[in-house]
Amino acid sequence: MDGRRGQLLAALGLLLCAAQLADASYLTGSGFPFEGCKWGAVYNIWNVSLESYRESVQQGSRACFRFGLKNKATCEPRNLRCCGENHLNKFKMFIDPACERGDITDITLNGKVTTAAFKEYMQGNLDRSTLKITNMFIPYEDIPSSVLCFSLKGTAQGGGCPTLNALTHPSNRAKGVLELGLYDKKVGYECCPMFVFGVDGGSAPTRSPVARRPPSPPEIPEWGELPPQDPTGLASPPPPPPPPPPPPPPKPAAKRPPPRSPPPPPPLQAEVDPSPPPRQRRVRPPPAGKAVPSVSPSPPPRPPPPSPTPPLRQEPAEPALPPPPCRARKCRLPPPGVLPLSPSPSPSPTSSPTPTTGASLAFSWLGSQFRYEIWLGRLTFSQAEAACVGRGGHLMYMEFKKEGVDLESRVVDRVLGREIGASVALWMGLRVPPAGSPTDAPYWTSGTGLVYTPRPVSNKLVDGACYCLACGPANGGSCAWSAALPAAAGCDTATRDGYICKINFVQ
Known part of the structure; x- marks a missing residue:
């Protein structure tokens, strides 16, 4: 008997443990x-x-x-x-x-x-x-x-x-x-x-x-796309570095005065502005004047180009400008949970394997206690919830019929008006507990239970599935709650057109 009791207690312990994990x-x-x-x-x-x-x-x-x-x-x-x-x-x-x-x-x-x-x-x-x-x-x-x-x-x-x-x-x-x-x-x-x-x-x-x-300066290159002037400045400096080595031969510069006497010098000054291309033109005039065999010191005239290089060096010295671009990023910060999904320059290659696009706020409105926001952008269920949490709320959860009807009417008005597309599927926070979960397990990501559901859905909820609000012609010009199937992977891999955030501004 003692052995059987021990087995029963062990089995009961496993069931309780499983219940806790299913509830977590x-x-x-x-x-x-x-x-x-x-x-x-x-x-x-x-x-x-x-x-x-x-x-x-x-x-x-x-x-x-x-x-x-x-x-x-x-x-x-x-x-x-x-x-x-x-x-x-x-x-x-x-x-x-x-x-x-x-x-x-x-x-x-x-x-x-x-x-x-x-x-x-x-x-x-x-x-x-x-x-x-x-x-x-x-x-x-x-x-x-x-x-x-x-x-x-x-x-x-x-x-x-x-x-x-x-x-x-x-x-x-x-x-x-x-x-x-x-x-x-x-x-x-x-x-x-x-x-x-x-x-x-x-x-x-x-x-x-x-x-x-x-x-710190070393981190600035990671966001190098922000200052558009930097790449251009950096692209020109590479040529200047080679000229610096010639400066040692400025000694022959003393020989420059004789060649300057002929007319070529004026074109040199006029051509100094165009930068590299003019240098090739300088080489052409000397051969025309056969009496100038000493033109071999043409390398000496090349040192003058280094003179323009200092201004080029001063341009890179302006990396103090990065702060403004950083502030520009901050302007995008209001939707923290969304920015991550935008295809950023350098970080994108290291982003998670799930491809996402930048989400944008389509429209929003205020209720008596909550702010409702419709965001458009291809996200998974978990990413959408993270975006809403980042804004101080959760994916949409419905606590009474009037709230659901109001939401659907607003989305339909925008859809039929073609303001956000002929049809749209938006993630809500409904994630049905897996089969065998405790009876009080939450249905919404906000942690609340299931209080309201439209009649067509109430008896057809799929265990373990995540739901979106699908509106458009396919649903007779109205909206319907749609499960991401198969349920086992739908919550993790499926993406929808956007998501709905519900934020309690009374907090």
Whole structure:
């Protein structure tokens, strides 16, 4: 009997563990944080945003995250302490198993250095590698003013994970996101809301207005396309370097006066402006004057061109101009979660394998408590959620029928008016829990349950599928909720025309 009881208890333990994992990581489906903490956003009061990020593969990158608090009225207690005034104690990321603790340096909390950071393989599984920064003990009232920063060693210092894109776990890197969680303390359980941030190649750096002001000169070439004058200036300097060697023969310059007596000198002065081509013309006149055998010292006349070279050298000396272009990037920063997806110059080759295009704001409107935004651009479900989180919200979630009807009518009006195309498919935050998930598992990326669904959809939801709002002629001139199939891969690989963000501006 004892043996059977032991087997039953073991089986029960496995079922509970499976339930916890199925209930976890509703944002990406990765299984992170691999533990039974209370991660639902709807009953957690904390928030976090990527305040600044400076990226350099060789020199290393630095990221700063600012913590915040949501409006208590939006938090559902559910007999938990997660809506209360709790300390913030731990910051945990789902990282690449190849990254080591030593790849993360100079960790500061509100400017003070801390070394309480550890790499941990959850349940001993080498593919569940996490890195946690703990012992922060941030009092509730200090959370909104607290900033956590850390640096990633560059390849020049032997770092193996020099960027956030390299730091994130491969399964999430393919989706273009970094997944992390915030924790309080282990007293019965932990409160641990989950978040995702876009990390497509050099995307994140473009979000950081603050960190881009002090870029070191070596990093400027990485964004070389911004100052259009630089490439031209750099293209001309190569020819000047060869002339500098001739300066040693300026001694024969003394012989120049005799040739200047003939008419050729005036053309030389006139031709000095055209630069290289005129030099060839100079060579032609001397042969015409056979009496000038000494024209062999034609090399001496070439030294004069170096004189124009100094101005060329002064032009490159203007790299002080990069700051303005950096500010230009900052102008694009308002939609942080979107910039990453734009095809940037140099970082693009190192971006995640998922091809994406820059998203642009099509239109937006305000409700009594929320701001709704329609963005157009080919993204995956996870990338779209990361973009909305970067703007302080989530992919669209519907809590009552009127909200859904209003959304559909606005999109249809724009579609029929051909303002955004004859038809359009926009990601919403609906991700149906896989079969076997707990009954209270969230359906929306905001952490909320399923309260409202249109009648045609309510009984046909596909387990594990992500949904978009498809509007246009194919749906009789109206809108319908459409699942990305097959469900197993649709959330990770399928892209849609754009996405809908819902942002609570009352927070």
